[in-house]
Amino acid sequence: MKAAELIDRTDERLHRSDSPVDTIRLFLDRIRSGELGSLPVIVGLVLICGVFEGLNSVFLSSGNLVNLLYDSSTIGVISLGIVGILMVGEIDLSVGSVSGFSSALVGVLWVNMGWPVWAAIAAAIACGAVIGLVYAFLFNRFSMPSFVSTLSGLLAILGLQLYILGDTGSINLPYGSRLVTFGQSAFVPPPIAYAAAVLAGLALFATELRTARRRRGADLSSRSVRSIAGRALLLGAVLAALVFYLDRDAGVPWMLCLFIALVLLLNYTLTRTRWGRAMTAVGGNREAARRAGINVARAYTSAFVMCSVLASIGGILASARLASASQQAGTGDVNLDAIAAAVIGGTSLFGGRGSAYSALLGIVVIQAISNGLTLLDLSSSLRYMITGSVLAIAVIVDSLTRRSRLSHGRA
Structure with missing residues (x-):
């Protein structure tokens, strides 16, 4: 045709x-018209990498990138939950406390009480789900603002973390255990990593080819096979080059693979399932979603539970990374980094707009800033100020693009 x-x-x-x-x-x-997508984040990341590499040539070394990706994975998993809760126009300020409490619970059950590690992890994740259900109940039943309920939860859960750790304040996890090894020195064998890069390109080719055929079947324009093959080839080549570079030091961490797998899973559920469409609709206009027959309460419940569960998983990964569970786990800048990563990556604070890739891009930006300043031996005060400034810029960009979309009729 x-x-x-x-x-x-x-x-x-x-x-x-x-x-x-x-x-x-x-x-x-x-x-x-305000359809910026991930462009500001990518441009910002390139500038950040260029500046820090110019100031310290160690920044883009393979060894430093491995450490950066390791650190990005723990907070990145927590940030995925923030993406979900922001999609429905709400917020969770307790993800740091939930992650710290989960790491402490794993330490107490596994080390002090002798539980199998898998049972301790399952119990911690289950507790995270219960916390999310409590927030959802307070929101749906009493219309308690999520800002208030999760701020209360931040304090209460932090108190639980301090209580179960007791006077010791920290628990060392067994070195050599599978959990600690996974968090510190588990890397993908190069043949598997290269095969994954090739499969990623083939998956993109198959997905876009299927979409193109469906569009042609509906008498709509579509990408050419040559264009699709070029995009797939480019993706595979970039991933293979990244694997090659990381293998110069230690390789691709399995923890990063877990994080990326969760990103892909959340992206699929948000874009290709009825649940994902309901989340977007509720975040865009709650009343319109209700009148369209969407179970609004169920959408909010799933968002709160998912956020708390991912915070628990992130806390467990962080404890594996540090081989310990302590009173400091989940405190400090965990909340800031998780929320900032989602917003900087492009998820809207106004609800209804965002993607799982927001957490991936945003946390790399956050960790690149932190890592670069650490290499320059600058104080943490500068890191907080710079991160806060980047977050403010991201919110301003989000507000301006939202205004532009409204004026162009694309909101």
């Missing part, structure tokens, strides 16, 4: 990209 006969090409009001010049024009139009 000719392009002029395609359904989405018969309306002159619809934009077309029949040439490279048209593609560039459409890209600029999307930017002007």
Whole structure:
């Protein structure tokens, strides 16, 4: 079928990209209308890496990148939960306390009480789910603002963490155990890592080819096979190059693979399932979602539970990384980094807009700033100020793009 006969090409009001010049024009139009996507984050990350590499050549070394990716994975998992709760227009300020309490509970049950490690981990995750259910009950039944309920939870759960740890204040996890090894020195064998890079490219090719065929079957325009193959080849090549570079030191951490797997799973559920569409609808307009037949209370409940469960998993991974559970776990800048990563990555504070990739991009930015300042031997006060400034800029960009989308009728 000719392009002029395609359904989405018969309306002159619809934009077309029949040439490279048209593609560039459409890209600029999307930017002007507020459809920035991940562009600000990617540009910011490139600038951050360029500045820190210029100041210290160790920054982009393979060994430093391995440590950076390890640290990104623990907070990144927590940030995934923040993405989910922001999607429905709410917030959870207790994720740091939940992560610290979960790590402490694993230490107490596993080390002090002799439970199997898998049972201790399952109990900690179950406690996280219960915490999320409590928040959801307070929100759905009493309309308690999530800001208030989770702030109360932050204090209460921190108290529980201090109580179960007792006077010792910390518990050392057994070195050589599978959990600690997973958190410190478990790396993907190079053949498996390269195979995963190839499979990622093939998966992208198969997914986009299926989408193109469905669009052509509906008489809509679609990407050419050559374009799809080029994108898939580029993805596979970039991932293979990253694996090669990381293998110069230790390799690709399994913990990073777990984080990426959770990102892909959440991205699929948010974009391809009824639950994901309900989350987006509730965050965009709660009343409209209710009138459309969506169970709004169930959507909020799932968001709170998911956020708390992912916070528990992140806390367990952090304890494995440090080989200990202490009173300091989950405190400090854990809350700041988790929330900032989601917002900096592009998830809207107004609800209804965001993706799982927001957590991935945002936490890499946060950890790159932290890691770079540490290499320069600068004080933590500068890190807080810079991170706060980046977060403020991200919120301003979000507000401006939202205003631009409203003015262009794309909100």
